[in-house]
Amino acid sequence: MKQRGFTLIEMIVTIVVVAIIFLGIAGFVEFGTKGYTISIDRQRIQNQARFAIEKMSREIQHAVPNSFAMSSGTSGKCIEFYPIQYAGFYVEREATNTVEFVVGNEDYEHPHTFAAKTRLVINPSRMDDLKTGSPQAVDIGGVTTTTGGEYFSVTMTPDSQSSANRHFIYQDQSVTYCITQANELRRNDVQVASEVMYNQSSFNYEQTSLQRGGLIHLSLLFQNGDEQSQYKHDVQVSNVP
Structure with a gap:
């Protein structure tokens, strides 16, 4: 019985087809890995933002009324207040x-x-x-x-x-939150969150009125690579003088 092997052309075609299949699988795996990494980074930023906003909101709500002061300088954009004991x-x-x-x-x-x-x-x-x-x-x-x-x-x-x-x-020791020029949110020099964009984030305070207590406007922009997440949140001070 006559035996027949692969010709050179058949081997080359087989190698090319296998290489194409391998590249396709590798690209699919790489795409999935990148998607997973992006999803994890996005979730990390969102968790940071939720933690920072929730922490600030709890303290601001129970601050001494009209004890707020805003400042901007080498320390960053800061809000200072006194929590009620x-x-x-x-x-x-x-x-x-x-x-x-x-x-x-x-x-x-x-x-x-x-x-x-x-x-x-x-x-x-x-x-x-x-x-x-x-x-x-x-x-x-x-x-x-x-x-x-x-x-x-x-x-x-x-x-x-x-x-x-x-x-x-x-x-007799105030609490100070600052958005630093190093793109960090810090509470009394302790880091609360990172990747907070200094130029696009701010604090604003509205004095107590007849209809409501003091109102704090939080605007925080978090950035990771090319992806940005903007958070705007208002916190009302619960107590009045």
Whole structure:
């Protein structure tokens, strides 16, 4: 029986066909891998954005009213504010130049002494009202409940009063969020998110009005390669003076 092998032309054609099939499979795998990588990067940016916006929103909502200050400089575009530690009601005793106050929803046991660098503010209308030397704020570090443990008393003569006799207690250390020129979002120098475009991102603050509390406009642009994601979010401050 006569045996017949492959001719040179048949071998070349076979090699070419196999190479074409291999290149097609390789291209399909590469396309799928790139798509998966892009999807993971997109999800990572979205997770960063959700985390950053949620974290900022929670803190801003429960900040001392009118305690916001905007700045722009070498540190970046920044928003500064004071978170509320406690809140409650007060009564001014003009005869003794004292303010007696209680704390609502307190989570401490009686008797209670406030920690160092704790301050109380009444009817703040601007950031300066929370600073040392303002008649609207007083240091209550070391102040202890009265003998009966029902209220606190502190020497204070504020220039203006809260219409609802509300006070706010906070730590004498503000929180600052900055969009840096290195395209990072940082909270008190700790990175919260990366790939936040400095030139296309911003913070804006609208003062308290008769209809609402303070309003913060967040505009953050995240970029990864050629892909951009713009996030615009408004946060209303829950408390009013």
